[in-house]
Amino acid sequence: MPIEVNGKSLETDEEGYLVNLAEWEPEIATIMAKEDDLELTDEHWEIINFLREYYDEYQIAPAVRVLTKAVGKKLGKEKGNSKYLYALFPYGPGKQACRFAGLPKPTGCI
Amino acid sequence: MSESIKKLMYLNRRAPYGTIYAWESLEVVLIGAAFEQDVSLAFVDDGVYQIVKGQDTAEVGMKNFSPTYFALGGYEVTKLYVEKESLEERGLTIDDLMPLTWEDEDDDWAEKDSIRLVSREELAEVMAGQDVVFSF
């Protein structure tokens, strides 16, 4: 189902991930979150932006375990644990946050 | 528990863009890393071309996946064996390769080299000690 943003219709795959990640804009995350009954806070954005930077550097979406460790290193131990990340993204920090960030489904996410 | 940890080696023998093997191997390594086994990668024959630095695919319209090798450390894949003879045969040295490292969480995130330059003889020994070798 395509996602409508700012008058454009962007293609997504059968699981709701953006097909062309170059088309991403912050609005998309807000819209996707609303569909999941989530209101994005600064804490959400911190992770979404982290994921975009990770993708930019490594050209893959990280597995949850890898994301957790990397977040812990960059943003502090209190954020680098699955309890914190799952509280923000109840459907999984890998799957849900990557989708909001316009990334493909994480490599290593089965 | 330790008995269930297997030594897995991914043997990479193909150049990166002419065929899909190199990228597929990398994807399997990343997916397999979730199972917390003792993983190592070996770069042999044209496989050494996979980690040559300075790759830029902008003009050929393919995805440049060479940055993804830098992600391996975060996946706790820290042993990358590169065969000396294969480099030499191709006029390459270790300085032509990407400086791949991993950060040791138990050592205050100290950066350590992932690449281990080995002779064919040494690599053969490492290979003989593996439980499984996946060939790409």
Added chain:
Amino acid sequence: MSELHTVNKSPYEKSSFDSCVGYAVAGSAILLMEDGVYAAMQGGATEAKVKSAQGVKFYALGPDMKARGLSEDRVIEGVEIVDYAKFVDLAEEHSKVVSWV
């Protein structure tokens, strides 16, 4: 009646390059592309073969070299680096194209 030969396989994995060089007569040209560009690099097993091919002009496709991280200053002497437009010109200039795949 001159020929343009193209090689798109690695000289270390397939015999395409060796066969091509063996069949290229004086006055013909060899274009290295895709994984074939590895044959254009100095210091490898192909250098002597490129240098001893009498009267054969070698070209290597620049975009394929860049993709593989091969820098122009490491190319064997006498090999000319070309872009896609020049590739088309070469194909037109020669009476036929022989692909060594």
